[in-house]
Amino acid sequence: xxxxxxxxxxxxxVFAAIKLSRYADVISAKSxxxxxxxxxxxxxxxxxxxxVTTSLSAVIIGNPDIAIGNMLGSNLFNLFIxxxxxxxxxxxxxxQWAGNDHIYTAGLGLLLTLLTLVALLIKVDYTILGIGxxxxxxxxxxxxxxxxxxxxxxxxxxxxxxxxxxxTAETAAASSLTVKQASVRFAFAALVIMGAGTVLSxxxxxxxxxxxxxxxxxxxxxxxxxxxxxxxxxxxVALQLKNVNLALGSILGSNIFxxxxxxxxxxxxxxxxxxxxxxxxxxxxxxxxxILSVVIILSIKQKQAASTFRYIWPSLIIVLxxxxxxxxxxxx
Numbered sequence: 134x135x136x137x138x139x140x141x142x143x144x145x146x147v148f149a150a151i152k153l154s155r156y157a158d159v160i161s162a163k164s165x166x167x168x169x170x171x172x173x174x175x176x177x178x179x180x181x182x183x184x185v186t187t188s189l190s191a192v193i194i195g196n197p198d199i200a201i202g203n204m205l206g207s208n209l210f211n212l213f214i215x216x217x218x219x220x221x222x223x224x225x226x227x228x229q230w231a232g233n234d235h236i237y238t239a240g241l242g243l244l245l246t247l248l249t250l251v252a253l254l255i256k257v258d259y260t261i262l263g264i265g266x267x268x269x270x271x272x273x274x275x276x277x278x279x280x281x282x283x284x285x286x287x288x289x290x291x292x293x294x295x296x297x298x299x300x301t302a303e304t305a306a307a308s309s310l311t312v313k314q315a316s317v318r319f320a321f322a323a324l325v326i327m328g329a330g331t332v333l334s335x336x337x338x339x340x341x342x343x344x345x346x347x348x349x350x351x352x353x354x355x356x357x358x359x360x361x362x363x364x365x366x367x368x369x370v371a372l373q374l375k376n377v378n379l380a381l382g383s384i385l386g387s388n389i390f391x392x393x394x395x396x397x398x399x400x401x402x403x404x405x406x407x408x409x410x411x412x413x414x415x416x417x418x419x420x421x422x423x424i425l426s427v428v429i430i431l432s433i434k435q436k437q438a439a440s441t442f443r444y445i446w447p448s449l450i451i452v453l454x455x456x457x458x459x460x461x462x463x464x465x
Contacts, residue, residue, distance in 0.1 A: 134266040135146075135336050135339045135340055136336075136340070138332060138336050139332075139333065139336040139340065142329045142332035142333045143329075143331075143362060143442050144327065144337065145329045145331065146326055146329040146333070146362050146363055147362050147363075147366050149322045149323075149325040149326045149329070149363070150180060150322075150326065150362060150363035150364075150365075150366035150367055150370075150413060151316065151366050151370055152322040153176065153179050153180065153319060153322045153323065153363065153367060154366065154367040154370035154371055154374075154379075154383075155174065155328070155370060155374070156198050156310070156315040156316070156322065156448060157175055157176040157179075157315075157319060157321040157367070157371075157379060157383075158370075158371065158374045158376055159312070159315040160175065160312055160315050160319065160381060161351075161379055161400035163311070163312045163315075168427060176321070176367055176371075176379065176382070176383040176385050176386070177382065177384075177385070177386025177387040177389070177390055178386070178387075178390055179319065179322070179323040179326065179363070180363035180364045180367050180383060180387055181364075181387045181390045181391055181394065182205075182323055182326045182363075183326055183327070183333060183362075183363060184203060184204060184207050184387075184391055184394055185327065185394055185397075186274075186328075186331040186333075187200075187203050188198075188200040188201075188203050188204055188255060188394055188395075188397075188398045189334055189397070189398060189401055190205050190335060191203065191357070191398075192398050192401045192402050192407070193401060197398075197402055197407050197410055197411050198411050198412050198415075200395075200398045200407065201395060201398070201407065201408065201411045201415050202411075202412075202414075202415060202418070204392070204394055204395045204398075205249070205391075205395075205415055205418040205419055205422060206248075206418055206462075207361045207364075207387075207391055208242070208246065208387075208388045208391050208392075208422045209418055209421055209422050209425070209458060209459075210361040210364075210385045210455070211341065211361055211364050211387055211388055211453060212384070212388075212422070212425045212429055212451055212455070213452060213455040214361065214364055214365045214368055214384060214450060215368060215380070215381060215384045215429070215451075216370060216429075216447075216448035216449075216451035216452050216455075217448075217452060218368055218369065219247070219432070219445070219448040220448050220449070220452065222372065223441055223444065223445050223448075224441060226441075226444050227372070227377055227381075227446075228381075228432045228433050228435070229435075229444075229445075230377045231377050231378060231381050231433055232378055233433065233434075234285075235378075235381050235382065235385055235433050236430055236433050236434065237282045237285060238282060238382070238385040238386060238389060239385050239426060239429055239430045239433065240394065240430065241275075241278040241279070241282065241389055242385060242388040242389045242426055243423060243426040243427065244274065244278065244328070244429070245271060245274060245278070245389065246392065246419055246422045246423050246426060247274060247423055248267070248270060248271055248274060249267075249271065249392065249395060249408065249419055250416065250419035250420060250423060252265075252267035252271075252408040252409075253404075253408055253413070253415055253416050253419060254416060255339045256406075256408070256409040257411070258405045258406045258409040259406065260405060260406055262405055264399050264400055265295070265399045265405070265406025265407060265408060265409065266406070267399075267406060267408050267409075268395070268396040268398075268399035268400070268407070268408070271392060271393070271395060271398070272393060272396040274399065275389065277390060277392045278389075279389075301304075305324060311457065319361070326363055332412060335340070335432050345353040349443055363381060364384055364387050365381070367383045368380040368383060371383065375412070379433075381433075385429075388426075395407075395408070414462055417458055417461050417462055417463060418458060419453055420458075421455075421457075421458035423433075424454065425450075425451045425454050425455070428450050428451055428454075429447070429448045429451065431447055432447040432448065435447075
């Protein structure tokens with residue numbers, strides 16, 4: 134029954150994520166926000182709700198390794214998602230249609246991951262009001278980074294993937310929903326995802342016990358991949374709706390938001406600094422996310438690749454890096 138509940142929660146998450154993406158596309162098309170901003174803020178925050186409930190629930194039930202592994206593993210899986218779709222749509226060269234503003238969010242995500250890596254290496258168990266000093270620094274850097282990104286001049290690029298319309302996807306322009314209606318339904322779908330995330334975390338903890346795989350691997354691989362299903366579905370639907378900035382913004386924005394969740398998890402962890410108490414196996418995940426974040430930044434920056442093969446090499450590295458790091462986490 135543990136696996137049945139886990140699969141049912143994952144199915145509910147996928148269904149709600151499909152609705153989220155469609156409502157987000159309506160908001161980006163019919164409001165002044167645009168795909169990049171809606172993806173980075175609204176869609177990224179909503180699709181990260183399973184990570185929020187999963188990590189907080191894991192901390193409450195006394196399993197911090199699942200909490201941290203879920204966050205870092207989700208970021209790793211998110212990068213794998215966008216790289217996999219980039220390879221699938223390789224002839225369309227998705228990153229060449231994306232705005233350069235995504236470099237800012239990718240850079241902030243890289244900075245937060247490096248800070249987390251340092252905290253995992255040094256393991257400073259110094260707390261203020263029961264909260265680790267490293268969690269305070271991560272939260273502060275997140276706030277400053279988002280403020281700076283919000284003040285930076287925007288490139289104004291709001292490109293779409295140019296591909297024949299086969300009539301299978303309802304575009305935002307053709308939708309009869311108003312911005313208000315889409316926003317209300319978006320919020321409801323987000324609540325459904327948050328509830329499903331709680332079930333995933335509890336069942337994931339049981340699976341770790343039943344299978345004997347260990348909390349670090351289950352958190353970094355199984356639960357991380359499952360709670361990242363909303364991001365995967367969101368990217369797929371956004372690309373079907375020809376909204377590249379919405380797709381990329383949801384992935385990079387989710388990775389930034391996930392780092393804030395790590396800091397938030399420390400608030401509920403009452404045994405010291407959470408990053409000082411977890412397994413060293415998370416160091417591997419942090420290093421992998423950092424390296425692949427650099428690769429994703431290079432992918433966004435390269436605008437005119439001479440050939441398809443030259444264009445896809447960053448995504449190939451990300452996909453390969455995901456499987457290599459997952460294997461290292463498993464054997465660790």
